[in-house]
Amino acid sequence: MDALVIGTIIKVVLVLLVVSALAGFGTYIERKVLAFMQRRLGPAHVGPFGLLQIAADGIKLFTKEDIIPQNANKFIFSLAPVITAATAFIALSAVPLFPTFVIPESLPLIGGAIVPSIIADVNIGILFVLGMMAAGLYGPLLAGMAQANKWGILGSARTAVQFLSYEVVTGLSVLAPIMVVGSLSLIDFNNAQTGGVGSWLIWQQPIAFILFLIAGFAETNRTPFDLLEHEAEIISGYVTEYSGLRWGMFFIGEYANMFTISLIAAIVFCGGYGDLGFIPGWLALLLKVTFFFFLMLWVRASWPHIRPDQLMWLCWKVLMPLAVINIVITGIVVMI
Amino acid sequence: MHEEIIHTDSTSKEKQNYVMLELGSTPAYGWPAFKQVVKRTVNGELFVGLWITLKEMGKTLFKGGKHTTMYPFEKMPISPRYRAIHNMLRLLESGHYRCIGCGLCEKICISNCIAMETRYDENQRKEVSEYTINFGRCIYCGYCAEVCPELAIVHGGRYETASEQRASFSLFDDMLTPIDMLKQQQEFAGFGSVTPNADAAIKKTPLAY
Numbered sequence: 188m189d190a191l192v193i194g195t196i197i198k199v200v201l202v203l204l205v206v207s208a209l210a211g212f213g214t215y216i217e218r219k220v221l222a223f224m225q226r227r228l229g230p231a232h233v234g235p236f237g238l239l240q241i242a243a244d245g246i247k248l249f250t251k252e253d254i255i256p257q258n259a260n261k262f263i264f265s266l267a268p269v270i271t272a273a274t275a276f277i278a279l280s281a282v283p284l285f286p287t288f289v290i291p292e293s294l295p296l297i298g299g300a301i302v303p304s305i306i307a308d309v310n311i312g313i314l315f316v317l318g319m320m321a322a323g324l325y326g327p328l329l330a331g332m333a334q335a336n337k338w339g340i341l342g343s344a345r346t347a348v349q350f351l352s353y354e355v356v357t358g359l360s361v362l363a364p365i366m367v368v369g370s371l372s373l374i375d376f377n378n379a380q381t382g383g384v385g386s387w388l389i390w391q392q393p394i395a396f397i398l399f400l401i402a403g404f405a406e407t408n409r410t411p412f413d414l415l416e417h418e419a420e421i422i423s424g425y426v427t428e429y430s431g432l433r434w435g436m437f438f439i440g441e442y443a444n445m446f447t448i449s450l451i452a453a454i455v456f457c458g459g460y461g462d463l464g465f466i467p468g469w470l471a472l473l474l475k476v477t478f479f480f481f482l483m484l485w486v487r488a489s490w491p492h493i494r495p496d497q498l499m500w501l502c503w504k505v506l507m508p509l510a511v512i513n514i515v516i517t518g519i520v521v522m523i
Numbered sequence: 524m525h526e527e528i529i530h531t532d533s534t535s536k537e538k539q540n541y542v543m544l545e546l547g548s549t550p551a552y553g554w555p556a557f558k559q560v561v562k563r564t565v566n567g568e569l570f571v572g573l574w575i576t577l578k579e580m581g582k583t584l585f586k587g588g589k590h591t592t593m594y595p596f597e598k599m600p601i602s603p604r605y606r607a608i609h610n611m612l613r614l615l616e617s618g619h620y621r622c623i624g625c626g627l628c629e630k631i632c633i634s635n636c637i638a639m640e641t642r643y644d645e646n647q648r649k650e651v652s653e654y655t656i657n658f659g660r661c662i663y664c665g666y667c668a669e670v671c672p673e674l675a676i677v678h679g680g681r682y683e684t685a686s687e688q689r690a691s692f693s694l695f696d697d698m699l700t701p702i703d704m705l706k707q708q709q710e711f712a713g714f715g716s717v718t719p720n721a722d723a724a725i726k727k728t729p730l731a732y
C-alpha cells in the first residue's frame with residue numbers, strides 16, 4: 188500500500204484515540220478548574236490528584252444499563268448519539284493537528300509511512316469543518332424528538348433555534364478573515380500569519396474574533412448559551428432519556444466540538460501552528476487551544492445562563508448586524 | 524436615592540412599607556434604547572466577573588483558600604451541646620459505671636427506646652445487667668440525660684450513626700467510657716451551655732450604614 192494511505196489510517200486512529208482521551212481529560216480539567224474557582228477541590232480521591240476519575244467514569248458509563256424508553260423511536264434514538272460523535276470527529280479530519288512526521292523504516296509493517304498533519308487537506312477546510320459542525324445539530328435534534336419525552340422535545344426545539352441562528356453568526360464572522368486571506372484552506376490561514384504575533388488576524392479582525400468566540404460558545408452548547416440541556420429549566424433537554432454509552436457519545440461529541448472550535452479560533456485568528464519565538468509550533472498551538480478551552484471553563488464558572496429570548500435577541504439584533512457591518516468594512520478595505 | 528411609599532392594601536388591615544428603588548426608566552425603542560445597548564455592550568462588567576473567579580482560583584491554589592473539609596478524614600469540630608449517640612460515664616475515683624439503675628431514663632424516654640434490667644449483686648447493690656438504647660427509635664431529645672440523677676447518661680459527639688446493625692451502638696459496653704480512657708472522660712456541658720469558642724465566634728452586628 189501507498190505510504191501516505193497507511194500514514195493517513197494511522198493518523199485517523201491517532202486522532203480518534205487522542206481526541207477521545209482528551210475529551211475524558213477535558214471533563215477532569217473542567218471539574219478541577221470549576222472546583223478551584225468555587226474554592227473546592229474537585230475529584231481528589233481516585234488515583235493521584237483524582238486523575239483516575241476519568242477511568243472510573245468510563246467504567247461507569249460502559250457498565251450502565253442501556254435504557255430505551257417504551258414509546259421512543261428505537262432506530263433514531265440509537266442513531267442520534269452516533270451522529271453527534273461522528274460529525275464531531277469528521278470535522279476534525281480537516282483540521283491540522285500535530286506536525287507531519289515519518290514513521291522510522293525500522294518498524295515492521297508501518298515503517299516509512301508518512302503521517303500527515305491533516306487527515307484530509309481539502310481546499311475548503313474551514314467550510315467543511317463548519318459544515319460538519321452544523322450537521323452535528325441533527326444529533327440533539329433527532330435525539331430530542333425520538334425519545335417521546337417532553338423535555339427532550341423542548342431540548343430539540345431549542346437545538347434547532349439556537350444552532351441554526353448561531354450558524355449564521357459563525358459563518359459571517361469567519362467570512363471577514365476569509366476575505367482577508369483569500370482562501371478557505373486552514374493551511375493557507377496558517378501560512379498567512381507566520382510573521383509572529385503582530386501578523387495574527389486577531390489584530391486585523393478583532394470584531395470577527397469576538398463574534399466567532401460568542402457563536403462558538405453557542406454552537407458547542409457552553410455556558411452562557413447552554414440552553415439545550417439547561418438543568419434548571421428542562422431537566423437535561425435532549426439527553427434526558429439517555430444513559431450509559433449513548434449518553435457518553437453525546438458527551439464525547441460535545442467535548443470534541445469544543446476542541447474543534449478552540450482549534451479553529453487558534454488557527455484562523457491566532458497564528459495557527461507557526462513558531463512563536465522560541466516555542467515550537469506544535470506547542471504554541473497546544474497552548475492556544477488550551478487557553479481557549481480554559482476560557483470556556485472560566486466563563487462557565489463566572490457567568491450566568493441567558494434566557495432563550497435574550498439568546499435570539501443577541502444573535503439577530505446584535506451579533507448578525509455587527510458581523511455584516513464588519514464584512515462590509517473589510518470588503519471596502521480589501522478592495523482599496 | 525429612594526422614596527418610601529406607604530402602600531395600603533384594601534384587603535389587609537396593616538400598612539405595608541415598600542421601599543422603591545430609583546432605577547431610572549428603561550428606554551423601549553429608538554436612539555436611547557440603542558445607546559443603552561451600546562453602553563451595556565462595551566461596559567466591562569463581564570470582565571469583572573471573570574476577574575473574580577480567576578482571583579478565587581488563585582487563592583484556592585496558592586493561598587490555601589479552599590473550603591473543602593475532607594470529611595471522612597477530617598471533621599469539623601462540633602458543639603459540646605450536640606446531642607448524638609449517648610455516652611455512659613464512669614465514676615472518676617473507682618472507675619465503676621455511674622448508673623445506679625434507677626430507671627428514670629427508661630421511664631422518661633419519649634420514644635420508649637431504652638430497655639434495661641437490673642438486679643441485686645452480692646453486696647445488695649443494684650447492678651445493671653442489661654442496658655440498650657434502640658437508636659432506630661431514639662429522637663435524641665436529651666430527656667434521658669436531663670433526668671439522670673447521677674449524670675451517668677449523657678450525649679456524646681458520635682454522629683455517624685450509619686451501620687449494618689443496631690447493636691453496633693446500642694450496647695451498654697459500647698457506650699461506656701473505656702476504662703483506660705477514664706482520664707479523658709468529659710462531662711456533657713448540658714443544655715444552654717456555651718461553646719468554648721463562643722467569644723471568638725461572636726461578630727458585631729453592623730448598626731451604622
Ligand code: SF4
Pocket residue numbers: 631632633634635636637656660661662663664665666667668
Ligand atoms: S434521647 Fe430521648 S429518645 Fe433518645 S433515649 Fe434519651 S430520652 Fe429516649
Ligand code: SF4
Pocket residue numbers: 621622623624625626627628629667670671672673674675676
Ligand atoms: S437515669 Fe441515669 S442512673 Fe438512672 S438508670 Fe438511667 S442512666 Fe442509670
